[in-house]
Amino acid sequence: MLLPPGHPALLLLAGILLGAAAQDPRYQITQPESLSAPAWGSVTLPCAFTYPDEIELLRDLRVYWRRGFHGQFIYNHTERFTHPDFRGRITLVGDPRGSRTASIRIDRLRESDASEYVCHIRVQKKDYKWEQWRGNPGTKLTVTGGRQKDPSARRAHGQSQAEGGGEYMEIRVGAQCCLALFLLALLGELWLPALLYAAWLYLDRETPARGGRRSPWVRRWAVWRHFRDYFPITLVKTAPLDPSRNYLFGFHPHGVLVAGAFGNFCTEATGFGELFPGLTPHLLMLPFWFRLPLFRDYIMSGGLVSSDKASVSYLLGHEGGGQVAVIAVGGPPESLEARPGALTLQILSRKGFIKAALQHGAALVPVFSFGENELFHQVPNPRGSLVRAVQERLQKLMGLALPLFHARGVFQYSFGLLPFRRPIHTVVGAPILVPRTPCPSHQAIDRLHATYLERLITLFEEHKTKYGVPPEKHLNLI
Known part of the structure; x- marks a missing residue:
């Protein structure tokens, strides 16, 4: 031969x-x-x-x-x-x-x-x-092992940047409307009820960090079924989850809308309660949004809670188990990478959620939402460009990412702010059991982080061809 x-x-x-x-x-x-x-x-x-x-x-x-x-x-x-x-x-x-x-x-x-x-x-x-x-x-x-040289910087960055589950268009518009209504009431004839509500807000200020105030009625609104069917959104279970444990779901990628996280974990439209009986999901969101009157109560009714450390500890330390904290690990900076075909995850330095899981012995569950990045185009913003520099500067100042996105309109499909109708399949992986370690070492955090990355990559590789990702494409972890 x-x-x-x-x-x-x-x-x-x-x-x-x-x-x-x-x-x-x-x-x-x-x-x-x-x-x-x-x-x-x-x-x-x-x-x-x-x-x-x-x-x-x-x-x-x-x-x-x-x-x-x-x-x-x-x-x-x-x-x-x-x-x-x-x-x-x-x-x-x-x-x-x-x-x-x-x-x-x-x-x-x-x-x-x-x-x-x-x-x-x-x-x-x-x-x-x-x-x-x-x-x-x-x-x-x-x-x-991949540990950063400055552990304190890593912890602060991982904790403050990793959990930003809902900066998208509907959130911003709803927040502005609620704030406008409150100001109109405060400056008009309804000033007394508005003032009493403001006093109650002060007394109720800890609720977003103590499990929130969810409403089963709101989570089952018919509008969420229309929201689900627009894309459509599907929740995929790959392994059973024991309801006697608490869980920390790492959601990837962040995308622009975080539509998969919202549709699956803040509503019952995709059947979370039926797929995972005995578990209560909470999507973590930047604390800033819970300072807005009226709006805070609306988002808490769906199961959103604050992403600060006290909130995570409250959920993962809940006696009897059954609580699920859902974190969009890449946070707002990852939304700047979201565009069709993108598979870039900002995760290599994100270890705050790993430390939280160890401190409370909560099981880690990788979650990958196929189609999340297909919903919007973005204005080109490569690293080093003026657009990206301005976006990153604003993100540092405000804590919010501002992706310049566009997709389709209501009556035409060439340009607009409505997302494209692309199927989203949110795949929930098998749990990684974590021993409770109140004061985990850097080595323990690094080992668990490496295990989590391995499981996440395996989850992606096993399911990518089912949901339209070419076999030659792989995750890009940064």
């Missing part, structure tokens, strides 16, 4: 026969001796190479990467070969013919990726003869 050109077996044989080229000082490869990167993060393996100018113009130039000097090939950019263990995770970021670099980036690092990586260059000269050479030694990659 004839082997095709570029087959790894032929390359190994050619490496033995043509080893003299590797000794020629004009053929060089420069790689760093060692690198370190956190698990589930990304790392760039730099590689620069040289060859004699007299062999320019090359007929062919090929870049290979392998594990170890004589190890297996993991990447070949010419034949588009990627080892199955690295499929969807390796990207060539160098410019072989331009700057003579062959650097690659490995995403979603695993502990098993720790190894020596050797860059291998092969060129075909004008006389059709091949030369090849490789790095010696290669780059030794160490994969660490």
Whole structure:
């Protein structure tokens, strides 16, 4: 059987026969001796190479990467070969013919990726003869646990940014209307009832952080069935959940609307109570919204509660179990990444919810909402652009993300603020049982975080083809 050109077996044989080229000082490869990167993060393996100018113009130039000097090939950019263990995770970021670099980036690092990586260059000269050479030694990659250097910054960032489950158009419009009604009453003939209501608000200020005040009647309004059917929204159960436990659902992705989280956990339109009997869901939302008169009572009636630390502790520490805290882990910043086809999750530094689960022994449940990012287009806002810089600045000042989104109108489909009618399938994964650890160590938090990421990726990979995601697409964790 004839082997095709570029087959790894032929390359190994050619490496033995043509080893003299590797000794020629004009053929060089420069790689760093060692690198370190956190698990589930990304790392760039730099590689620069040289060859004699007299062999320019090359007929062919090929870049290979392998594990170890004589190890297996993991990447070949010419034949588009990627080892199955690295499929969807390796990207060539160098410019072989331009700057003579062959650097690659490995995403979603695993502990098993720790190894020596050797860059291998092969060129075909004008006389059709091949030369090849490789790095010696290669780059030794160490994969660490992924903890940030500043634990206090990580905790503050994870806690304040991770839980922002409802910044979308309907929320903002409803909040403005409720505030306007209250001000009209306060400044008009109804000033006395409005003043009494304001006093009651002060006395009732702790309720959003103590489980809220839900209304089964509101959660079963017929309008929520129309909301469900517009997209439509479907809740998918993959494993039973014991009602004697408390749970922390990590919801992904945030999207612009957070429609899946609202439709599934703030209403009974998709049958949460029937699928998970004995459990009471609470969608966490930024505390700011619960300071608005009238509006706070409306959103609490659906099961929304404050996302501050006291609120999370109240739910997860509930005696007897049965409580579910639902957190949009990526928070408002992730909404700036939401656009059709996007699979970027801001989660690598989000560990506040992990610590909360450990402190209370609450089971962690990854939840992925397929279709969540398909509802709106956004004005282009790549990282480093002026639009993104302004959005990030406003987010830091106000605590709210302001994605510049658009979709369809009422009577036309080319432009408007209504979301596209795209199916949303919210898949609830199997629980990760967590031992109660009142004062968890950084190592314990990192281990559980790594386990959660692994389960989340597995959940996505197992269900993506069912819900319209091409098999070659994978999550991008940042």
